[in-house]
Amino acid sequence: MDFNPNQEYAIAARGVRKTYRASGKSPAKEALKGIDIHVKRGSIFGLLGPNGAGKSTFINILAGLVGKTAGEVSVWGFDLDANPRQVRAALGVVPQEINMEVFFTPLEGLEIQAGLYGVPKSKRRSMEILRALGLEEKADAYVRNLSGGMKRRLLVAKAMVHSPPILILDEPTAGVDIELRKQLWEYVMELHAQGVTIVLTTHYLEEAQELCEEIAIIHNGEVVACEPTEKLISSLDRKMLMVTPAEELNGHLDLGAFDVEIKQDGRLAIPYQPSKTQVAEILESLSSAGVMVKDLSTVESDLEDVFLELTYRKSA
Numbered sequence: 460m461d462f463n464p465n466q467e468y469a470i471a472a473r474g475v476r477k478t479y480r481a482s483g484k485s486p487a488k489e490a491l492k493g494i495d496i497h498v499k500r501g502s503i504f505g506l507l508g509p510n511g512a513g514k515s516t517f518i519n520i521l522a523g524l525v526g527k528t529a530g531e532v533s534v535w536g537f538d539l540d541a542n543p544r545q546v547r548a549a550l551g552v553v554p555q556e557i558n559m560e561v562f563f564t565p566l567e568g569l570e571i572q573a574g575l576y577g578v579p580k581s582k583r584r585s586m587e588i589l590r591a592l593g594l595e596e597k598a599d600a601y602v603r604n605l606s607g608g609m610k611r612r613l614l615v616a617k618a619m620v621h622s623p624p625i626l627i628l629d630e631p632t633a634g635v636d637i638e639l640r641k642q643l644w645e646y647v648m649e650l651h652a653q654g655v656t657i658v659l660t661t662h663y664l665e666e667a668q669e670l671c672e673e674i675a676i677i678h679n680g681e682v683v684a685c686e687p688t689e690k691l692i693s694s695l696d697r698k699m700l701m702v703t704p705a706e707e708l709n710g711h712l713d714l715g716a717f718d719v720e721i722k723q724d725g726r727l728a729i730p731y732q733p734s735k736t737q738v739a740e741i742l743e744s745l746s747s748a749g750v751m752v753k754d755l756s757t758v759e760s761d762l763e764d765v766f767l768e769l770t771y772r773k774s775a
């Protein structure tokens with residue numbers, strides 16, 4: 460396909476809305492309330508949000524499985540409404556649910572998928588893809604005899620048969636053990652190194668923090684944050700001062716304006732806002748309370764804190 464190198468974005472979505480119609484006893488549901496998302500070409504982009512936030516709805520709109528109610532979407536420079544076929548060719552989508560044809564072997568399944576995408580026989584790379592995902596030995600096995608992790612890797616393989624420039628993974632590691640998760644990410648990182656743009660939704664904040672260059676947080680159908688990962692984390696005005704007292708403290712400690720928690724190992728955890736509080740002020744309070752400090756360190760916030768704070772702010 461045409462890789463349109465002049466386009467900056469792999470995916471550009473503006474004002475995307477989706478209202479699911481009422482059916483039976485279920486009322487209409489506004490799942491996306493006008494979201495803007497821009498994914499840079501060649502990046503790894505994370506879409507985070509609690510259950511029901513609207514992540515799958517957005518991905519299903521991109522994949523052409525759900526029709527949007529309003530807004531504009533362009534994928535690899537192609538408008539979704541005007542050029543749905545090109546958009547489909549630009550995307551490899553790994554769905555959340557393992558729902559696959561069990562009558563074919565993995566190799567047959569990939570060949571059929573390649574055929575559906577019109578990949579000529581001479582350009583097919585089915586065995587190469589199976590090898591990369593550690594499924595070479597299972598090429599001729601029954602799909603129903605594969606483990607859950609293998610099935611998930613087979614879904615990734617299927618999404619890549621037509622060599623799309625964008626790979627979308629919807630909760631790819633849910634229920635996958637640590638070893639397989641590692642293997643899956645190694646392959647995804649390899650694709651990334653080859654220039655493939657990766658979009659993933661995950662509930663594993665740590666995973667997103669580790670892998671994604673940019674993260675959008677969706678909550679209740681709205682984008683509450685969309686920034687480079689580091690900036691997102693540093694934008695949170697919260698740190699933790701960890702203090703090891705010279706002598707063990709028994710029970711309660713009152714530090715006035717500061718909250719303090721005595722950890723099991725005897726250290727004190729004191730949260731503070733760097734924009735408002737100097738560490739010296741906390742040390743003064745400790746000194747007034749008669750606590751001698753043996754050692755201290757500060758802990759940065761992680762994505763979990765950002766996530767909680769942003770989603771809390773929105774629902775407050």
Ligand SMILES: Nc1ncnc2c1ncn2[C@@H]1O[C@H](COP(=O)(O)OP(=O)(O)OP(=O)(O)O)[C@@H](O)[C@H]1O
Nearest residue numbers: 479480488490508509510511512513514515516517
């Ligand atoms: N086909 C549908 N008909 C009606 N409502 C739907 C439909 N699909 C999703 N919804 C609703 O839209 C909202 C967003 O759902 P969506 O599946 O996009 O969330 P999500 O962020 O992907 O959540 P999860 O992480 O649980 O997959 C939810 O309230 C959900 O119940």
